[in-house]
Amino acid sequence: MSFPADALNAQLEKLAAHPFYQDRVPASIANAADFAANVPLMGRSDLVAEMTKPGYGAFGGSKPVRVNLSPMGPSLVPAMQTVGDLENLIAAARTHLDACGIGPGDVCAVTFGYHLFVAGLFYQSQMESHGVACIPLGPGEAERTVEVCAQHNVTVLAGNPSFSLKLIEAGLTPPKVFFAGGEAFTGNPALYGAVRDAMPDTILVDSFSLSEFLPVARTFPGGEGVHVFDELVYAEVIEPSTGEPVDDGERGELVLTHLKKEAQPLLRYRTGDLTVRRTTAPVHGRTVSLPRVVFGRTDDMVKVKGVKVYPSEIRSVLLGLDGPTGGYRLTVSGKDGGGDRLALALEGRGDDDVLEEIARRFKSQTLISADEITFEEKLEEAHAVVDTREQKTREKKL
Helix, strand or coil: CCCCHHHHHHHHHHHCCCCCCCCCCCCCCCCHHHHHHHCCCECHHHHHHHHCCHHHHHHCCCCCCEEEEEEECCEEEEEEECHHHHHHHHHHHHHHHHHCCCCECEEEEECCCCCCCHHHHHHHHHHHHCCCEEEECCCCCHHHHHHHHHHCCCCEEEECHHHHHHHHHCCCCCCCEEEECCCCCCCCHHHHHHHHHHCCCCEEECEECCCCCCCCEECCCCCCCEEECCCCEEEEEECCCCCCECCCCCEEEEEEEECCCCCCCCCCEEEEEEEECEEEEEECCEEEEECCCEEEECCCCEEECCEEECCCHHHHHHCCCCCEEEEEEEEEEECCCCCEEEEEEEEECCCHHHHHHHHHHHHHHHCCCCCEEEEECCCCCCEEEEECHHHHHHHHHC
């Protein structure tokens, strides 16, 4: 799919008179550069500030028929859907269910939570609308869930990957399709591999969504990573510190725009998630992929050896490895002869093979090599970034 100028212009035309966007956005744009230059970025704090006003502020009056309450900082913020919104979400999801071979005659067990979590009700709605019998189990006891699935000939499972492994251990017959969510899946090689081993003939579906954007992307048969539902969402990637768009294949912050949303329409919404966007040949009609889904957050960026490193990326480096607890201290210092030195101290334990794997993953993830990687049994701070370069510069000046 090329730049969705028609869909964006249709949305902009409607929102030019919207109480939140009036006098903030143009009624039309010509291309991607024009859109990025003339439509301002917004963040979660903007949404929270408006939604906590009486009557949902400028986002009130949309006549929602579904209201999920989503934790956003200290607030529970409504995530609203109109009748039209639900119809659009279900229509998009239907194309994915078709691609996975799901239809009438299938039975889906949903083990996602339904309390303050949008996924449970969303999966139930799309399945039911597609003629699929749906059992809303929630994350209950594994043994009882297995009994229910066997009794009702469940063929599709939606839930947390770790819980799905417990179900297999408790005797669940592997489903023909498993929808994963709630934790890193394809981005966690160990967890994904364990589920693949437990369900060798199952179609495994990874997904990415926010309560504000449902759905964003899923793995499609024959695709790479997760493909964006680009009939609903326009996805950009920006350089977090400048807000400028980056080229396809470059790391940056994911920015999303609703193309059809009626309740809470969001334009150029900063997710805070780090990802890579890539344009692909059509995969079941979708041409925008996030090949590595998301792998970190934009907080506390530090520039090392000319490359922007986001400490939260370390989490994805350590996923699935035995020994590291997840705690880290990233220390950046200046070399005597010039240049930067990067040392990574990890809480926990690991042998030379683990250190070698971490070094490989770190370079693959951040595009630079760590000069030193060590283990410490206990770190004073679980997630620390220490940059001594500025201090050394001041000392030299003195």
